[in-house]
Amino acid sequence: MTFPPNSPEQIPFMARDAIKECPFADESAITDLRYRETPYWHSLLKCRHLGIHRPDGRTCNWTARILTKDKRYIQKCLGPALNLGRGQVTFALAVERAFAWFAQSEVQRISNEPKPTGRTREISICPIGDVYTVGHALRDYTDWTRLARSPGGHYNNLILINYHLVPSFAHLPLEDFDATDVLALAKQVIETPPRFGFMPYSSREEVQELSVDVLRRRKRTFNSLLSILRMACRHAWDSSRIQSERPWRCLHRIPVAHSPRTIFLTREECRRLLDACTPALSKLVLAALYTGCRVGELGSLRVEDVGQQGFGIRIGAFKRGAARFVFLPDEGMAFFLSCCKGKQDRDRVFSSDMGKVWKRQHSGLFRRAVSEAGLPKAFVFHGLRHTYASDLVRAGVPLEIVAKQLGHANTITVSNTYGHLSEQFREEQVRTRFSPLSQTHRALAVEKRADLEQLWHSFQRDDWREYAQIESKGSHPKQAFARGSQEVIQLFDRI
Structure with missing residues (x-):
């Protein structure tokens, strides 16, 4: 794109990259767009599209x-994009x-503050000096993870480093880093609220009492930060720094006690979600519900991977996991074969509404579908994987089979994450398979069968996810394999 002569005043420099990456900058790309009621959007800046x-x-x-300050969208027509008899x-x-409209005083008065769009690409410091600091170690470590880790894992590390480590610890000489700094980090994590997406940075606050779930999440954040620091320090040690x-x-x-997954969908909720999806997203969601696969695994799936080695699909190596074969129910096999109809072996099975490979563009569409379906706001695409696994566990499928299907x-992971969902299956097995012990009480049970059935029905709930659940009173596991600093453990336990 050639920017107009007056563009420096109207078009912010921080929006130039986003403008160049616009997917419908060419007339041919616009012509290829399918008809739909809602517009196709591209972010120029945060809150500016x-x-x-x-x-x-x-x-x-x-x-x-x-996007206005009260979280409403306001739109403006800018003119015809194709020459359909009214100019172009x-x-x-x-x-x-667009930027002339963004710059109008009445628009600026009601709109949210714009910020650059795009993902964080590096830690937010540039270490200098001869003294090798924590910041130097983190920079060297993230240069390595950019090549060695998955893009998602590398990105998550950058977010944690920039939010928790850079402000308070990056300037410290690495040779001087010791247990007192670890204790300071634990105190900081306890007092620092989490930050999601483009939320403003929160100031630290004195926290007198945290809920069990909040404390568990902050313990897990602290452990993640320790893992990052440990790998960075080992990398510096091995490099003679x-x-x-x-x-x-x-x-x-x-x-820290493991937090089981509780955000997953019933079959009725699945149908509501599918009704709210775009046609292409609906197929992707169905594929996830039939297989429990991640969005990246489904986006990479090709026609030659469907129904070739067995009654299911072949999933290639993903992240650090090996390739696996996922078996399908009959309706799932019929669905995948219908998605492959008319395609060549090397073609992708699923593509976006714009004909592109599914990567990250599903997230915005999925959030909108979740909202329209009236589902919990916290439910994300990965929750479809939990929905798949929870349905199998609840139906009594052995955990070994569920683990193999998920890869x-x-x-251990399946038991910790979904084991609590098999409560009704566990109840059924105990009630029907217990060997008779006392003829007197067995006869009493037969005599009072109606009363026992009435009692059983009184415990049944509309939401089976909460059946026989007992609230945890602590975040410390019954059996601890980690051997953390006693000072840090006592600090968390005092909350």
Whole structure:
């Protein structure tokens, strides 16, 4: 795109990359867009979007929108994007008109503050000086993880480092890092509220009492930070950047009780979600519900992987997991074969509404579908994987089979994550398979069968996810394998 001569005043420099990456900058790309009632949007800045509205063959307009301070979207038509008898506005002119509208005083007064869009790509410091600091170690470590870790794992590390470690610890000489700094980090994690997405940074606050769930999450955050620091320190030690082992030997994870998954869908909720999805997203959601696969695994699936080696699909190696075969029910096999109809072996089975490979563009569409379906706001696409696993566990499928379907190396993760969902199956097995012990009480049970059935029905709830659940009173596990610092453990236990 060639920017207009007056663009430096109207178009912020921080939006230039987003403008160049617009997927419908060319007329041919606009022509290929399918008709739909809602516009196709592209983020120029946070809360500032440019879009194409093409509901039918007679209308195709450039559209801009802003997000207001009270979380409402306001749109403005910028002119025709295709020449359908009423002239045509070029992409460059549409961008100029959009930013001219964004700059109007009445628009700025009600709109949210704009910020650059895009993912964090590196830690937010540039270490200098001859003294090798924690910041130097984190920079060297993240340069390695960029190549060695999955993109998602590397990105999560960057977010944690920038939010928790850089402000208070990056300037410390790594040789001087010791247990007192670990204790300071634990205190900081306890007092620092989490930050999600583009939320503003929260100030630290004195926390006198935290709920069990909040304390558990902050313990897990603390352990994640210790793992990052330990790997960075070991990397520095192996590279002869430091001469002492103390910086990484003082980093010990603390024990924390595992938090089971409870956000998953019933079959009625699944149907509501599917009704709220776009056509392409609906297929992706169905595929996840039939297989329990991750979105990246489904996005990489090709026609040659379906129904070739067995009654199911082959999933290639993903993240650090090995390739696996996922078996399907009959209706799932019929669904996948219908998605492959008319395609070549090397074609992707699933593509977005714009014909692109599914990567990260599903998240916004999925959030909107979740909202329209009236589901919990915290439910994300990965929750479909939990829904798949929870349905199998609840139906009594052995955990070994569930683990193999999900690609886990053993049943520990499945047992910790979904084991609580098999309560009704456990109840049924105990009631029907217990060997008679006392003829007197067996006869009494037969005599009072109606009363016992009435009692059983009184315990049944509409939401089976809460059946026979007992609230945990602590975040410390019954059996601890981690051997953390006693000072840090006592600090968390005092909350």
